[in-house]
Amino acid sequence: MTLQQDLPTLHLRDQRLNTVGGELFSALRTKHTSNLKKLAGNCNQQIQFYRFLKNKQVYLDQLIYAVQQHTLRRLEQQDHDHLLLITDTTELNYEKQKHYHHGKNLGVVGNNTDLGYFLHAGVVLDAQSHQLLGCLSLQLWTRTPDQVEPLPESRKWFVTAREARKLPAKQVTLVHDREGEIFQHWVQVQQLGIKMVSRAQQNRRVLGAAKGEKLFELLARQQEQGHFEMQVPADLKKQRSARKSRFSVRWCEVNIRCPEEHMTQKNPCGLTLMGLEVREDQENIPEGEKPIIWRLLTNHALKTLDDALRILGWYVARWSVEQCFAAIKTRVFDLENRHLSDGLALQKLGVMVMWAATLSTELVKRRDDGTTPASNFFSVQQIVLLEKLNPTLEGRTQKLKNPHPTGSIGWAVWVIARLGSWHCYGVPGVKTLKAGLEAFELLFLGFSLQNPPDE
Structure with missing residues (x-):
């Protein structure tokens, strides 16, 4: 290809x-x-x-x-x-x-x-x-x-x-x-005028908090601002089973304190950011497993649940x-x-x-992209071959039909996935597409020999 x-x-x-x-x-x-x-x-x-x-x-x-x-x-x-x-x-x-x-x-x-x-x-x-x-x-x-x-x-x-x-x-x-959540890094992005979303690396000291209270405790005591449901995939390394779970969302403004070893005239004593906590509700957690807790820091404005879910989506990305x-x-x-x-x-x-x-x-x-043209990724001659292959790979039922507009990248990826032995159940991954692209390359070689571009 x-x-x-x-x-x-x-x-x-x-x-x-x-x-x-x-x-x-x-x-x-x-x-x-x-x-x-x-x-x-x-x-x-x-x-x-x-x-x-x-x-x-x-x-x-x-x-x-x-x-x-x-x-x-x-x-x-x-x-x-x-x-x-x-x-x-x-x-x-x-x-x-x-x-x-x-x-x-x-x-x-x-x-x-x-x-x-x-x-x-x-x-x-x-x-x-x-x-x-x-x-x-x-x-x-x-x-x-x-x-x-x-x-x-x-x-x-x-x-x-x-x-x-x-x-x-x-x-x-x-x-x-977490690895990139460094105080001096926060200072840098503020000076550069860009935004950042990072998982909190440690339970930082917070200026203006109650005596002995740090970042994690401050976020945990905030009032719940909303919740959402999400399918949690299994993770053998973390001994986590697959489940559909409910998550609560909390946030507040936090003024994280500069570590003492980095306090200089150039470094501010503290930086005002938004702290966001996403915590799995206890009733959804199987016995013996720990709840999922994400604590994020950002210099984006955070006022509504939609803002919080948008920032969470960026982190999940x-x-x-x-x-x-x-x-x-x-x-x-x-x-x-x-x-x-x-x-x-x-x-x-x-x-x-x-x-x-x-x-x-x-x-x-881009497997579900029905708007971007396939010509952004495939040559004109390749698209001609994809058009010829598509009907041979469709089945009788609607589920086995190519659901994307002809000529879109989603339509082309569907054809490639079918060549890679995808049976229209679940979603095709990169290994399936690799197999499909290898098969398409051989088919295109034969097609090109029979249909030279000059003709």
Whole structure:
């Protein structure tokens, strides 16, 4: 499949490297694997891809810049009043492949022993539709065994906040989990004039609260402002069973106190934010399980239940970046199973794969999009083939019919999912679409040979 968006543009000194890099970007986008042998059209191209990643004139920062500029170009062609920048960190573990890598240009990951590197990504979503729109921020680094929790790694949050200002929208909101909830980070986003939603990292001290009362206690004693129901998925790691549960919502203004070790003339003594608590009602919790409690902080205005649910929705949208991380690993690209001998080459491949994984995840999230034209993602000739395939994949009942307007991206994704052995029950995921795209690529090859574009 050839997506219609242009590829990231490289500006390397050697034009031949630009050409090979473009071919590798294109192959990642169409073949949904990080295996260079499968990405290449022949043995010669496989060698070119390998040499490109190993070449010292191909800098990691240049690849990151190309991905960032590609996303910004796409966004500038669209119209978004409010964008979310969802950020998180993952680790790429190559311990099982260490006999190939020998630790060259790799460090240790979170367990402080296994070989690998860290990747911090920021993906862009539309605040209203939660549609994934691209990858803006990428930072990669390695850790030495004696660095238990190095302070410089916290800089990733500050770098991402500065990059958020590049987004072409009237308003930008950073969204992340507990790790990025740092007092100095709150100061930074206030100074940059952007918004942020973060899960509270700790039970912070609050100025003006009752004696001994901290953030969590202050939120817990607030009057319930409303409630909602939500289906809770099972989570084996947290020993949580699937259930439909009722949640209560509370919020209030909080003035979080600056940690004493960071109190300076430049840092304010406190910052006024809105605190939001979402707590699962006790009667819905199975015996032996703990209630779900989310405590969020934001510099957005929070006055009504609709405001609270909107902010909660933005936090839940954080799952998009987790889906991208799953795609670069076992679900689609299998990046941790690569056998390149140089860790820096693995990191370069990681940047390019993250870009491709964002597009794959975006396609999954557009499965119900009946307004965006399929021509944004597929060529004219591919749409002709999709039109021919659609009736052959529909069944007799209404449930087995393509429910989306012909020519929309939702209609095209339905066809691709059916090719990937989806039976119209539940919703197709990224693995199903990968299988469908692989089948479509083979069908399109035969279709193109019989129907050349010139005819």
